[in-house]
Amino acid sequence: MGSGDTSYPIREIPFGSMGGLYDQDDVRAALEVLQAAAGAGGSFFPLPEEVDFQNAFARHEGAAKAVAVNSCGTALDLCMMALGVGPGDEVITTPLTFVCTATCALARGAEVVLADVDPETLCLDPDQVRRCMTGRTRAVIPVHFAGLAADCGAFERLARETGVAVVYDAAHAVSTRWRGESIGGFGQASCYSFQSNKNMTTLGEGGAVTTDDEEFAESVRRMKTFGYVYGKETRVVSVGFNYRMTKVQAAVGISQLRKIDRVVARRLEVFREMHRQLEGVEEIIRPAGIGPDHGCHLYVCRLDTGRVPFGRDAFLSTLKQKYRVSCGIHYPPVWTWDVLARRGYGEAAAGCPVAALAGNQVFSLPLFPQTTNEDCAYLAWALKQSLLETT
Numbered sequence: 001m002g003s004g005d006t007s008y009p010i011r012e013i014p015f016g017s018m019g020g021l022y023d024q025d026d027v028r029a030a031l032e033v034l035q036a037a038a039g040a041g042g043s044f045f046p047l048p049e050e051v052d053f054q055n056a057f058a059r060h061e062g063a064a065k066a067v068a069v070n071s072c073g074t075a076l077d078l079c080m081m082a083l084g085v086g087p088g089d090e091v092i093t094t095p096l097t098f099v100c101t102a103t104c105a106l107a108r109g110a111e112v113v114l115a116d117v118d119p120e121t122l123c124l125d126p127d128q129v130r131r132c133m134t135g136r137t138r139a140v141i142p143v144h145f146a147g148l149a150a151d152c153g154a155f156e157r158l159a160r161e162t163g164v165a166v167v168y169d170a171a172h173a174v175s176t177r178w179r180g181e182s183i184g185g186f187g188q189a190s191c192y193s194f195q196s197n198k199n200m201t202t203l204g205e206g207g208a209v210t211t212d213d214e215e216f217a218e219s220v221r222r223m224k225t226f227g228y229v230y231g232k233e234t235r236v237v238s239v240g241f242n243y244r245m246t247k248v249q250a251a252v253g254i255s256q257l258r259k260i261d262r263v264v265a266r267r268l269e270v271f272r273e274m275h276r277q278l279e280g281v282e283e284i285i286r287p288a289g290i291g292p293d294h295g296c297h298l299y300v301c302r303l304d305t306g307r308v309p310f311g312r313d314a315f316l317s318t319l320k321q322k323y324r325v326s327c328g329i330h331y332p333p334v335w336t337w338d339v340l341a342r343r344g345y346g347e348a349a350a351g352c353p354v355a356a357l358a359g360n361q362v363f364s365l366p367l368f369p370q371t372t373n374e375d376c377a378y379l380a381w382a383l384k385q386s387l388l389e390t391t
């Protein structure tokens with residue numbers, strides 16, 4: 001590793017502050033709906049925008065159906081409920097994820113089982129999942145980590161052979177593909193996020209469930225709307241909730257979908273440039289799978305702690321204090337959150353050595369569609385300088 005002769009003026013590169021990529025089309029879409037709804041005879045009832053958005057999103061993600069909801073967290077909750085997951089059941093997932101991928105099972109009274117990740121992709125390893133399966137396994141939740149598809153082929157086989165439901169956490173994965181194929185129709189269902197910093201966003205919050213199973217889609221739809229079945233009279237046929245997306249969000253979602261391919265293509269350009277800039281920096285392990293199938297949501301590097309005499313946190317502190325670069329951590333393993341730690345999930349670390357190590361090495365660079373090649377060069381320089389200067 002050498003930092004070269006170039007030196008740069010310090011620039012502030014925050015993580016996540018750029019948020020979603022809104023343009024005037026989104027603003028117009030929101031305003032039009034708002035004005036029509038607020039005018040005489042208008043209403044905020046989510047139709048027809050909700051249905052139009054669902055159809056467009058299902059098409060984009062290659063699924064028969066999409067159900068719009070208010071977040072990916074609620075999408076996962078609804079899938080667990082629609083599957084009837086409950087006490088006595090086990091749900092297998094990855095430790096390298098946001099906490100709600102695990103708590104959606106705990107919330108149903110089921111147990112979470114943590115299986116290790118693949119050392120290259122950091123996605124849930126299907127072989128490790130098989131090792132963890134018991135007669136009580138009800139569902140598996142792989143995460144398309146950072147926008148890189150989990151091994152959908154292996155999980156489809158596992159579902160066929162064992163009858164266990166696979167629900168993908170696709171929070172990072174709008175536009176992700178697995179071997180060229182859109183991922184929204186794989187497994188029992190996929191759960192997407194449109195929260196602020198995701199590939200597309202619906203005014204800060206939002207989510208969707210996609211599935212090829214029309215009955216499953218109907219269960220999810222019913223439960224997200226109080227258990228309503230519409231007919232001559234509205235009936236309530238099951239327990240339900242209000243997890244709906246608003247009319248204005250759905251209109252913005254339609255507008256965001258019109259440009260998502262362009263946005264993700266731009267993300268790929270930025271990721272490729274960063275990849276190029278970090279070539280040969282042996283202390284930093286670059287993310288796997290950067291290419292046209294990658295959703296390019298997060299650029300997650302690992303500090304190769306075997307090669308340096310300091311830890312990730314000290315390194316990130318230098319990067320922030322001296323070079324004003326903020327990184328994200330995706331993710332501290334879920335067993336570090338109190339809610340799992342106090343249930344004894346810390347013990348799972350011994351069975352998940354890859355995730356345990358990666359949890360101390362990962363850091364996500366502040367890359368967005370707006371990032372320039374100069375930003376990438378600055379980031380690479382700041383990273384190399386921090387490698388030299390951290391003690």
Ligand SMILES: Cc1ncc(COP(=O)(O)O)c(C=O)c1O
Nearest residue numbers: 071072073098169171193194195
């Ligand atoms: C992997 C993963 N799953 C689920 C979620 C939850 O998404 P939401 O904020 O839309 O509920 C997140 C949020 O960042 C996430 O990263």
